[in-house]
Amino acid sequence: MGLLIGGKWHDQWYDTDKTGGKFERESARFRNWVTVDGAPGPEGEGGFKAESGRYHLYVSMACPWAHRTLIFRRLKGLEKHISVSVVHPDMVENGWEFRPGSDHHRDHLFDFRFMHQLYTKAAPGYTGRVTVPALWDREKQTIASNESAEIIRMFNSAFNRLDGVEAGVDFYPESLRAEIDEVNERVYHTVNNGVYKAGFATAQDKYEEAYAELFRSLDWLERRLSGQRYLVGGQLTEADWRLFTTLIRFDAAYYGHFKCNRQRIADFPALSGYVRDLYQVAGVAGTVDIAQIKRHYYVSQRTINPSQVVPVGPELDFDASHGRESLS
Ligand SMILES: N[C@@H](CCC(=O)N[C@@H](CS)C(=O)NCC(=O)O)C(=O)O
Secondary structure, three states: OOEEEOOEEEOOOOOOHHHOOOOOOOOOOOEOOOEOOOOOOOOOOOOOEOOOOOEEEEEOOOOHHHHHHHHHHHHOOOOOOOEEEEOOOOOEOOEOEOOOOOOOOOOOOOOOOEHHHHHHHHOOOOOEOOOOOEEEEOOOOEEEEOOHHHHHHHHHHOOOOOOOOOOOOOOOOHHHHHHHHHHHHHHHHHHHOHHHHHHHOOOHHHHHHHHHHHHHHHHHHHHHHHHOOOOEOOEOOHHHHHHHHHHHHHHHHHOOOOOOOOOOHHHOHHHHHHHHHHHOOOOOHHHOOHHHHHHHHHHHOOOOOOOOOOOOOOOOOOOOOOOOOOOO
């Protein structure tokens, strides 16, 4: 675990001293937008046109932010247009790593050993964290974006003209955007990032604040999903996929490792059915790897789990029936 400073790797844990024990997530640095014709997006430079075979996605199967991009890639039919490399789940002194020669954890573009080499290839003097997901542009030889919230929007709409892409699948429809944004805002701060704020807090009060906010939001989501199948507009949207990647990890990782233990997702009737419902959407199960999720959190975060022993349980059955078909 560490970061790049002026293009050099430094092994250091998150600095929570300057924030009184509170975990604060850094903003992503590569913020260009891939667009239909290469016109500039809301931020960054232009010239990132949506083309088949041009982009390569770097992910970890453990990472909830990267997971969003894998789900969108699958459900939008982008797999043959956007290739992928998967880092090894252990993120220790050198940060995210590849295992050259392995089938599962190779860097298919450069055969790099470390993810930080990709960042310095993109920007030799880079300062900042080396995170996944990262969307590499083969043409410009740089990272187009390393912000998952934006990568999923690009996947949702920029590649629609390419062969076989599910252009009719729209997870961010115009008419629902305001409500999706509103739900995302609360879910991001209190749930997606909320579990990290609880888990990475190094002061009791900061942990308790994050814990209280997290369960206040889970109670709110439980009520909302008791009467409706999806979060917004009676259809699957980006808001659901963003929540899903945290919920699917919750009982295996956040409940124990991050001390988010008022109750498990399995103890919430609506939320637990909802997770199974989303998991059972065709193609989604293939993006979920509970073994890599557990391995990553319990082995990498040694300040939280110094023994690096990975728990065997819990038993999870996301294939069980969910009974949510009758909800509107
Ligand atoms: N804003 C980023 C956050 C990505 C992120 O924090 N990824 C984690 C893995 S779950 C990471 O790579 N962390 C490495 C680090 O912070 O050094 C996004 O949503 O894309």
